[in-house]
Amino acid sequence: MRKFVCIVTVLLSIVVTVKAQDYEALGKFMKKYSQNWARSYNEQIGQPMPSYHFDKKLNSKALKGKFVVLNFWATWCGGCRILSCDLDTVLFRNMTPYKGVQVIGVDAHENMVDKGLKAKKWWEEQKISYPAVYGKAADACCDTVHGTHPSVLLLDDEGIIRGRWDAWSPGLGGMVKLAIWALKIVPENGIKADVSTVQNLMAQKEWDRALYLLECMPEIAEYAALKYTCLLEFDERYAIEYFGEIREKYKDHPLYVDIMESVMHDVLASDSHDYNLVKNGIDAIIELFYKNKGGDYRLYENIGILRCRYADYYKERSLSYFQQSIDVAKRSNVDANEIERLEKQFEIVKKEIEQGK
Numbered sequence: 001m002r003k004f005v006c007i008v009t010v011l012l013s014i015v016v017t018v019k020a021q022d023y024e025a026l027g028k029f030m031k032k033y034s035q036n037w038a039r040s041y042n043e044q045i046g047q048p049m050p051s052y053h054f055d056k057k058l059n060s061k062a063l064k065g066k067f068v069v070l071n072f073w074a075t076w077c078g079g080c081r082i083l084s085c086d087l088d089t090v091l092f093r094n095m096t097p098y099k100g101v102q103v104i105g106v107d108a109h110e111n112m113v114d115k116g117l118k119a120k121k122w123w124e125e126q127k128i129s130y131p132a133v134y135g136k137a138a139d140a141c142c143d144t145v146h147g148t149h150p151s152v153l154l155l156d157d158e159g160i161i162r163g164r165w166d167a168w169s170p171g172l173g174g175m176v177k178l179a180i181w182a183l184k185i186v187p188e189n190g191i192k193a194d195v196s197t198v199q200n201l202m203a204q205k206e207w208d209r210a211l212y213l214l215e216c217m218p219e220i221a222e223y224a225a226l227k228y229t230c231l232l233e234f235d236e237r238y239a240i241e242y243f244g245e246i247r248e249k250y251k252d253h254p255l256y257v258d259i260m261e262s263v264m265h266d267v268l269a270s271d272s273h274d275y276n277l278v279k280n281g282i283d284a285i286i287e288l289f290y291k292n293k294g295g296d297y298r299l300y301e302n303i304g305i306l307r308c309r310y311a312d313y314y315k316e317r318s319l320s321y322f323q324q325s326i327d328v329a330k331r332s333n334v335d336a337n338e339i340e341r342l343e344k345q346f347e348i349v350k351k352e353i354e355q356g357k
Contacts, residue, residue, distance in 0.1 A: 022216070023162060026182050029215050033238070034175045036165040041146050044161050049153070050144040054133035058104055060159060067184050068155040069103040069176060072147035073132075075119045076112035079168030080150040085126055086173035087152075092129045097185050098177075100157075105132035108142035109149075154179055178208050193217050198226055207233040221253045225262035232266050236277050239266075243280045247287070257291050260284040268302060273309045281306045297332060300325035301342065308349060316353050322346040 023046065030037035038045060049068075053059040071087055073080035084105055091098055105128065107119045123132045145153060145161075154163030154176065163179045165172055191197060193216040201210035211230040217223055224246050231239035243263060250256050267281030285303045288296075304321035307314040326342045 022182070022186075025212075025216050026162070026179055029182075029212055030163070030175065030179070032215075033211075033234070034165065034172075036167055036169055036172055036175070038164050039166040040148065041164065044145060044153075045164060047161055049155050049159050049161050050141075052137070052141040052144070054104070054106075054137050054141075058102070058131065058133060063102055064159055065157050067101045067157055067180060068159075069101065069180075070106050070141070070145075070147075070153040070155070071103065072106045072108050072142050072149065072151040072153075074107060074110050074112075074149050075122050076110070077149040081122075083150045083152070083168045083172060084123075084128060087176060088126075088128045088130065090173035090177050091180075098180060100184070101180055103130035105130060106138045106141055106147070107132055107134045108138045108147060110134075152176055154183075156183060174208060178212060181209060182212055195223070195226070198230075202226070202230065205233070221250045221255045221259065224250060224255075224259050228259075228263055229266050232270060232277075236270075236272060236274055240274075240276045240280060243283070247283070257288065260287045260291075264288070264302060268305065275310070278306050278310050282310065295328065295332070297325045297328035297334060297342070300328060301345070304349070312356070315349070315356075319346070319350060319353070322349060 027037075027045070049060065051060045053061075056062070069087070069091075071084060073084050075081065087103060091101070091103060105123065107123075110119050119134060120132070141147075142151075145151075147153075148166050150166075150168055152163075152165045152172070153161055156162045162183060163176070165175065185191070191213075193213040198210045198213050198217075201207075201213070207230050211227070211234050214223055214227050214230060228239055228242055228246065231242050246259055246263070250259060253259075261284075263284040264281055267277060267284070270277065272278065282303060285299055285306070288299055300321045304318040304325065307318035307321065322342070322345060326339065326346060329339050329342060
């Protein structure tokens with residue numbers, strides 16, 4: 001299990017009540033983190049879904065009172081095929097909390113392949129758990145909401161469009177699931193936006209849910225380390241960007257050192273070789289040096305480790321940091337076993353550098 005540093009202060013007892021079906025919070029989150037959110041026809045969000053009728057069970061009247069996911073697809077659309085399977089994998093892997101949700105694959109405008117049986121045969125071959133509908137009713141439903149290939153619409157229990165995603169991208173199925181969780185599961189289970197809940201979700205590696213609750217909480221230094229950890233696990237790009245915000249916003253805050261230490265440990269634990277993320281870790285260590293933490297031998301060791309990841313050019317220069325970690329440890333009367341470990345690490349890196357030349 002990943003280790004992360006948690007900053008504990010009296011302010012962490014703040015609890016933010018997540019309003020039932022908080023559409024504003026969901027929209028804010030999706031605009032920030034889901035590239036497919038409302039790419040077109042975003043004015044539909046918050047509007048009633050036009051009536052649709054596929055059969056006796058799958059129609060707007062029969063499904064009122066349920067959350068509904070409409071997945072517009074066609075066999076000629078590669079992204080549609082991937083997304084149809086993604087939704088099945090993501091939503092039905094643990095369907096228990098989603099029993100009240102009806103997912104429908106709407107096969108619309110099969111104009112580049114044979115209609116009817118071919119699409120139905122493909123769907124059955126994939127053994128997708130949710131039903132698909134075909135023909136004129138499917139085409140008409142797609143047309144009423146200007147569905148593209150693919151498009152996903154999320155309808156709430158009152159038949160209101162609460163989410164729209166256009167085009168496929170990795171992770172889109174997870175975003176649809178998160179939206180259902182935020183609008184249905186959170187209010188049904190009285191889930192609160194507080195540190196304890198966030199930490200529990202992080203322990204379960206539910207990074208997107210933890211991040212969603214953090215976004216519902218005040219943007220304060222006490223939550224910065226938790227948010228950086230979630231962003232790093234959710235998508236490294238957002239963590240890299242957020243690090244710049246942390247440095248600018250909290251550089252004079254009493255908790256700044258704690259936040260930088262947390263970032264350092266997160267980057268080290270990630271084992272990432274991404275240039276910009278490794279730079280986050282190195283910059284965090286440099287900040288710790290500036291804050292009079294230079295007497296800690298582990299900082300020299302850690303910057304050596306990160307410089308080894310940073311680039312081949314810096315790998316040789318990292319040796320000086322490993323040597324400094326040994327020197328500082330000796331001056332600090334660190335346990336002999338620990339010094340032996342540092343010396344072995346120095347020799348390993350030195351050998352790797354010599355072999356790489």
